[in-house]
Amino acid sequence: MNLEAMKEQWSAHDALLERSIRIQINTLRASGPALRRLQWLLWWEIFTSAILVVLLGSFLADHITEVKYALPGAALHVSAIALLGFGIHQLVMLRTDYDAPVVQLQKRLETLRTYRIRATQVALLTGPLLWVPALLVFLKGVFGINPYEIFEMRWILGNIAFGLVFIPLMIGLARKVASRLEGATWFRRIVNDLAGKTMNDAVAFLADLDGLAR
Amino acid sequence: MRAAADQQRFLELLETHKRILYKVANAYCRHDEDRRDLVQEMVAQLWRSFASYDERFRFSTWMYRVAMNVAISMHRTESRRPAVALQDVDVDLTAADQMMSDDLRELHRRIARLDPMSRALILLYLDGHDHAEIAEIFGITTTNVATRMSRIRTRLQEGESR
Numbered sequence: 001m002n003l004e005a006m007k008e009q010w011s012a013h014d015a016l017l018e019r020s021i022r023i024q025i026n027t028l029r030a031s032g033p034a035l036r037r038l039q040w041l042l043w044w045e046i047f048t049s050a051i052l053v054v055l056l057g058s059f060l061a062d063h064i065t066e067v068k069y070a071l072p073g074a075a076l077h078v079s080a081i082a083l084l085g086f087g088i089h090q091l092v093m094l095r096t097d098y099d100a101p102v103v104q105l106q107k108r109l110e111t112l113r114t115y116r117i118r119a120t121q122v123a124l125l126t127g128p129l130l131w132v133p134a135l136l137v138f139l140k141g142v143f144g145i146n147p148y149e150i151f152e153m154r155w156i157l158g159n160i161a162f163g164l165v166f167i168p169l170m171i172g173l174a175r176k177v178a179s180r181l182e183g184a185t186w187f188r189r190i191v192n193d194l195a196g197k198t199m200n201d202a203v204a205f206l207a208d209l210d211g212l213a214r
Numbered sequence: 215m216r217a218a219a220d221q222q223r224f225l226e227l228l229e230t231h232k233r234i235l236y237k238v239a240n241a242y243c244r245h246d247e248d249r250r251d252l253v254q255e256m257v258a259q260l261w262r263s264f265a266s267y268d269e270r271f272r273f274s275t276w277m278y279r280v281a282m283n284v285a286i287s288m289h290r291t292e293s294r295r296p297a298v299a300l301q302d303v304d305v306d307l308t309a310a311d312q313m314m315s316d317d318l319r320e321l322h323r324r325i326a327r328l329d330p331m332s333r334a335l336i337l338l339y340l341d342g343h344d345h346a347e348i349a350e351i352f353g354i355t356t357t358n359v360a361t362r363m364s365r366i367r368t369r370l371q372e373g374e375s376r
Binding site: 002003006007009010011013014016017018020021022023024025026028035097098099100101102103104105106109110113205208209212213214 | 221224225228229232233235236237253255257258259261262263266267276279280282283284286287290291303304305306307309310313314315317318321329330331334339340341342350351352353354358362367370371
C-alpha cells in the first residue's frame with residue numbers, strides 16, 4: 001500500500017464529504033450521555049461516602065475508649081474517608097479541558113482511570129475483610145446490641161482470617177476467568193480490574209504516552 | 215445560559231468542519247451505532263470547550279484536538295451505547311461510507327488495527343497536516359512525530375497488526 005497515493009484518494013474522498021455527511025443538532029448540551037452518567041455516579045459516591053464518614057466518625061468518638069469497637073470503627077472510618085477522597089479527586093479531574101494537547105490530556109485521564117481501577121480492586125478485595133467490622137459496628141451503632149455477646153470471638157476472628165485468604169483466591173479466580181468472559185461489559189470490566197488486566201493495560205498505555213512525550 | 219450568537223457561531227463552524235467528526239469517528243469505531251454515539255460525545259465536548267476557543271488559532275486544529283481526545287478516551291474506557299440513546303444529534307454517514315473506494319476501505323481497516331494514539335497521528339497525516347501542526351495538536355516534539363510516523367507508515371504499508 002503506497003501511503004502517498006492513498007493521501008490523494010483520501011483528499012478526493014474528503015472533498016465529497018461536505019455534501020454527503022448529515023449531522024443535525026437537535027439539542028446542544030455541554031456534556032454527552034457518558035460524561036453525565038459518570039458525573040452522577042461520582043456525586044452519588046461522594047454523597048454516600050460523606051454520610052458514612054460522619055456516621056462512622058460519630059461512632060468512633062462514642063466508643064474511642066473501647067478497643068473492641070474502636071478498632072473496627074477506625075478501619076471502616078479510614079475506608080470511608082479514602083472513598084470520599086477518591087470521589088472528590090475524580091470529580092476534580094473530570095473538569096478537564098478536552099482542548100488540552102492530546103498526550104497531556106490522555107495522561108491525565110489514564111491516571112484517573114488507574115485510580116478508579118485501584119479503588120475497584122480495593123473495594124472488592126477488602127469487602128470480605130470489612131464485612132465483619134461492618135456487622136459489629138452496625139449492630140452496636142444502630143441497635144445498641146453488644147455483638148460480642150452474640151458472636152463468639154473465634155467466629156469473628158475466623159471470618160476475618162477467611163477474608164484475608166479470600167483476597168488471593170479472588171485474584172486467582174479472576175485471572176482464570178477474565179479471558180473467557182463474554183456478555184455484560186460492567187461484569188467483564190470488574191473481573192478484568194480484579195485480575196489486574198485493566199491496570200496492566202493502563203500502565204502500558206501510560207508508558208506509550210511517556211514514550212511519545214520524551 | 216450561552217448567548218444565542220455564540221451558539222450560532224459554534225453551529226456554523228461545526229457545519230463547516232463536520233468532516234473532522236466523520237474521519238475521527240471512522241478511525242475509532244467499527245459499528246454505526248458506536249460512531250453515532252461518538253459523534254454525539256464529540257459535539258457535546260466541543261460545545262463545552264467552545265468558551266475557551268481562541269479565534270486567533272485555526273478552528274480545525276482546535277476541533278481535531280478536542281475530537282481526538284474524546285475519541286481516544288471513549289475508546290480506552292470501552293464505553294458501550296447507553297440503553298436509551300439520547301437523540302441530541304442526528305447523524306447520517308451512509309452516503310459518505312458508500313462513496314469510499316475499496317483501497318480506502320482497506321486503509322481504514324489497517325488504521326483500525328493500530329493503537330489509539332497512532333490512529334490519531336496517521337489521521338492527521340492523511341489530512342495533510344505537517345509534523346509541526348501534528349506536534350502542536352499532540353503537545354510533543356516534531357522529532358517524536360517523525361519517529362512515530364515512520365513506524366506507523368511501515369506498519370500500514372506492510373499491513374501488519376500491532
